[in-house]
Amino acid sequence: MRFPLLALLAGGPAHGYELKQALEQRFGSVLPPINAGQIYTTLSRLERDGLVGDDAVAQNGRPNKRVYSLTEAGRAELGGWVADATPAARLKDDFFIKLVLARAAGIADPAELIARQRDAYLQALRELDDVALTTNGDETAALLIEGAALHLEADLKWLDLCEQRLGS
Amino acid sequence: MEPVIVTRGLTREYEGGVRALAGIDVSVEEGEFVAVTGPSGCGKSTLLNLLGGLDRPTAGEIELGGRRVDGFSEARWAHVRRDELGFVFQFFNLIGNLSVADNVELPGLLAGLSAREARVRRGELLESLGIGELADASPTRLSGGQQQRVAIARALINRPKVLLADEPTGALDSASAREVMAVLREAHDERGQTIVLVTHDARVAARADRVLAMRDGAVAHETRLEQGDATSVSRLMQLEV
Known part of the structure; x- marks a missing residue:
């Protein structure tokens, strides 16, 4: 969560709770609930590394509120993250490993494994499609759901290939 | 639920012993949405053509609505x-020199609906398919997605027991699909x-209640799909920041 926090702070100084709210607002329903503790832990690491600084703001009768801001080093680090292309997702596929090893060991029918996996992907695709109906104009959510659906469609096509080449 | 369609040992062989369909047993219940998928040549379109009487086993x-129809004359x-059946194909086959309204009403009139009843049904259908304002248009002026919606309205005008659709999104861009x-x-x-x-598109098949995966003229696998839990976006997305 380092870079997302740096990116949010590029918009101006903020305290931890504001950063949490900003993330929730940007990604809405597609983001799992954010643990505030994780935000504060990340902020203190960023501070340790000299990428953010903080000012304590006095509050009546409560501990000081800490307002974080980007340092020069933080701005440079963020610039690098923004400028670099994000690496393509590597194919880390637990199912494929299961298929290859279970087939080699003769402990499962590969065609059955593939069929069961296809069930799971189809069901996931169905759920995504149902969820897509409920995004009510939330463009960020709609775009992410579209991306996830395209990945699942590719997974299903790959299962067809697995079936042709390893299905028996 | 009563089955609307039942097949037993449904087989289609061509000259020279090529088996397009090798003894299929399928039951489709009233109100059910069944998708049939599989690679080219697996027999999925043959199955649909037999169910629609466009080809003979x-x-x-084949039972339709509780009675045998496989021996019926043409x-x-x-x-x-x-x-009793509605058909939707990949290509829309609308009549270019009739209006959208006339295209939809025609099969109703041929089936004996009064002109008034056909008009009322057509109005309701076009409205519910989101193309109410196109009633007077020529189908040739419509986008592919709009033409396919007209074709669906036409297929539904006689309130068919079953709508048979063969690759209904196959000729459409993804937004129209x-x-x-x-x-x-x-x-x-x-x-x-x-x-x-019948579809080769997983996204389309995922809308069905049940997916039949065909291979070599037989149903190799059947998947039942559940309605998604709409509250589960974030769980599905597994987005991490």
């Missing part, structure tokens, strides 16, 4: 197709339309 039985099949799927989903979810749909 070499062996096996003349009786023509009535069955007109009165989405519109057409929304219309089919609504016909099924809101009005309980029984649908049997």
